[in-house]
Amino acid sequence: MVSIAILATPIETYMQHYYAPIMLRRNGNTYTHPYLSINVARRILFSGIQGAGKTTLLNEVKRLGVDCTAISGSDALRHVIGTSDLSDFDKFSEKERTTFRGQAVDYLIELSRTRAHPLIIDGHLILRNRETGEIEVNWNEHDQRLYTEIIVLNIDAETILERRLGDTRERALNLESVIEESDAEMNAIERFIVDKPLAFIEQTDLSLATSELRSILEPKRRIESNNEVPDWLNNPDNNRANILEFATDLDISDGQPVILIDADRTLTPLDSAAELYSLVESLSWDSFCAGFRHFGYSFEAFREAVIATSAISADSYRKYCAEAANLIPLHPDAINLLKGLCSGPGYPMIVTCGSPTIWRQLLDHHDCHEIPIFGGSHFAVDHFLIGKDEKGILAHFFKERDHPVISIGDSEVDELMMQQSDLAVMAHNHKHNRDLLPGLIGIRDVRQWSQTGESETISDFDPITFEQIIQTVEAISND
Numbered sequence: 310m311v312s313i314a315i316l317a318t319p320i321e322t323y324m325q326h327y328y329a330p331i332m333l334r335r336n337g338n339t340y341t342h343p344y345l346s347i348n349v350a351r352r353i354l355f356s357g358i359q360g361a362g363k364t365t366l367l368n369e370v371k372r373l374g375v376d377c378t379a380i381s382g383s384d385a386l387r388h389v390i391g392t393s394d395l396s397d398f399d400k401f402s403e404k405e406r407t408t409f410r411g412q413a414v415d416y417l418i419e420l421s422r423t424r425a426h427p428l429i430i431d432g433h434l435i436l437r438n439r440e441t442g443e444i445e446v447n448w449n450e451h452d453q454r455l456y457t458e459i460i461v462l463n464i465d466a467e468t469i470l471e472r473r474l475g476d477t478r479e480r481a482l483n484l485e486s487v488i489e490e491s492d493a494e495m496n497a498i499e500r501f502i503v504d505k506p507l508a509f510i511e512q513t514d515l516s517l518a519t520s521e522l523r524s525i526l527e528p529k530r531r532i533e534s535n536n537e538v539p540d541w542l543n544n545p546d547n548n549r550a551n552i553l554e555f556a557t558d559l560d561i562s563d564g565q566p567v568i569l570i571d572a573d574r575t576l577t578p579l580d581s582a583a584e585l586y587s588l589v590e591s592l593s594w595d596s597f598c599a600g601f602r603h604f605g606y607s608f609e610a611f612r613e614a615v616i617a618t619s620a621i622s623a624d625s626y627r628k629y630c631a632e633a634a635n636l637i638p639l640h641p642d643a644i645n646l647l648k649g650l651c652s653g654p655g656y657p658m659i660v661t662c663g664s665p666t667i668w669r670q671l672l673d674h675h676d677c678h679e680i681p682i683f684g685g686s687h688f689a690v691d692h693f694l695i696g697k698d699e700k701g702i703l704a705h706f707f708k709e710r711d712h713p714v715i716s717i718g719d720s721e722v723d724e725l726m727m728q729q730s731d732l733a734v735m736a737h738n739h740k741h742n743r744d745l746l747p748g749l750i751g752i753r754d755v756r757q758w759s760q761t762g763e764s765e766t767i768s769d770f771d772p773i774t775f776e777q778i779i780q781t782v783e784a785i786s787n788d
Contacts, residue, residue: 350378350605351427352417352455353526356434357462358490359480360473362518363431366462366510369519374698375526376607378424378747382432385413399440407449414451423744425721426605427526430456434497435490437480444493448501458506460525461498466491468513530609531600532616542615542688545608549702551693552683556706559681561656566785567707568650568778569700569726571718572661572668572684575736575760576643581663582614582686584633592620606722611662611696615688618664623689627666634670640760646775647677653779654786655715658683660703662695662722701725713785715778717758724748732756732781734773737764 357363367379387393389412398406421428436447466487473480473487498507508525512518534543541548561567573580586594600613618626650657658681659668665684672680683703685691693699700718704726708714716723716730719738724745727733733749735742735757746768749755756773757766766772773781 350421350424352421352457353427353429354434354452354456354459355379355429355431355462356459356494357464358433358435358469358487358494359437359478360469360476360487361462361464362472362515363462365515366518366522367429367431369515370522370526373519373523375523376426376605376697377429377526378420378426379429379431380417380420382413382430385417385430386410389413389416396439399438407451410449411451414455417455420747423721423747424605425601425744426607429526434461434501435493437486437490444490446493446497446501448497453501456505458508459498459502460508460510460522461494462518463491463495463509463511464513527607528603528609531603532613538616538619538688539692541693542612545698548608548693549699552695552699552703553706555681555683555693556703559656559658561712564711564713566655566713566715566782568655568657568782569660569704569707569714569716569730570647570657571700571716571720571723571726571736572659573663574738575717575719575723576647577637577639577671578739579637581633581637581661581667582618584636585618585629585664585667585686588629588632589621589625593617596620606697608694608696608698611694615686615691615694618686619688623687626687626690630664630666631670633664634667634674637667637671639671639675642760642762642775644675646778647672647675647680649775649779650782651677651679653782655782656712660684660695660700660726662697662700666690697722697725701729704729715782715785717778718745720745721748727755728752731785734758734778735767735770736760737767741767 355363355367364381370377371379383395386395386398386409390409398409401409417428417430433447435444437444466484469491470482470484470487473482510518510521512521541551570576573582582597586592586597596617597614600610604610604613621629647657659665659672661668661682661684663684664686665682666686668682668684672678672682683693683695685694700723704714704716708729714730715732715734716727717734717736718724718727719736719742720740721744725748727735727749728751730752731754733752733755735745735749735755737757737759749770755770757768757770758773758775758778
């Protein structure tokens, strides 16, 4: 899968305006929220000579659910050049090619700053020039600043030749040429890759190679399983089973539209976890953030956040949640949306990575008692957690049961949920949704919602108001 977003803002302006660390101050304490600080994903060159099988291996890793974004270096070049055909690229002068590659690197670095998980660039350290037939090293100062690490798929020449013979693409089709390219790649590694982590995968078996690549991309759990936490927090399958059990027990009519609504930053400008932590000196914000820095937006990251929050007792947690709820204002249009959906024919529900205890109080305060909440922040209070994957699983669950699904979210954490929906509504956020936009490519029906009615248009998606969202649910119900 290739995820590409058109990001037209210059990098320097973009970083200063959208990604300067945002500090939260209360009670004399200062906090930096993990979603607001500068976020740079691992940028991995996945190299190997043509025919090694990189694309097949990446597709298999993605199929297994490894949280990463894969893009080919060629696609990045196509993006900056503005063409779908690179057949004439080798005809450009060396200076022109270097310039275009530099622009592609700028694009990839900018893309990595919107993602929490690894960005894998399917590329080549060496390539055979189609015009001259000579092998050229594909590494310069731009690549040096782009990549944080290198993975090389180093397959024997005979296997590569066999694969090339079964491929229609224009490549050298004799064993001597394949060996020459393999030797050239090893030589390039020795010459240029001197200060970056380097890993080799030499398995020709797809399942073994996939397992090896997956072990590199997915860091090991930092907090081991133990008997002090519930089973759902030790095992993502148990966690998801609890989520789907809760979903199954909801009283939803056949064919009734389901509206999945993110909470933090979508219905309010604030973040419920940040507000909670600002009140409790004994909770470690660094411990809460550490999982996201280490694991991206995976189950492991949210698991560590739950463990960090569970350092206080259940009674203390509920007490401070009540105080935090009093500090969180909802957007007026968000309140109108929730009330309109409650009285309409659809079935709205909150799906939050924040605190469901805080959100229960917020909804009850606005007389939205009927809206169920999916979420978990404290293992002695809740029965599951919600992360990026779990949001997608929940949307898929309702979609498979023939419920029209509308999702409303603002960030990368919501993208899998939105990809599974019939209508995806992008709620404007403080980052201009830069982390979400790449995940919306390919979704058939996306709208953008300004909860304040004042934020500027962010993309080419058609705008939608809270009244129109309510009307859309009514129209779907009447079909």
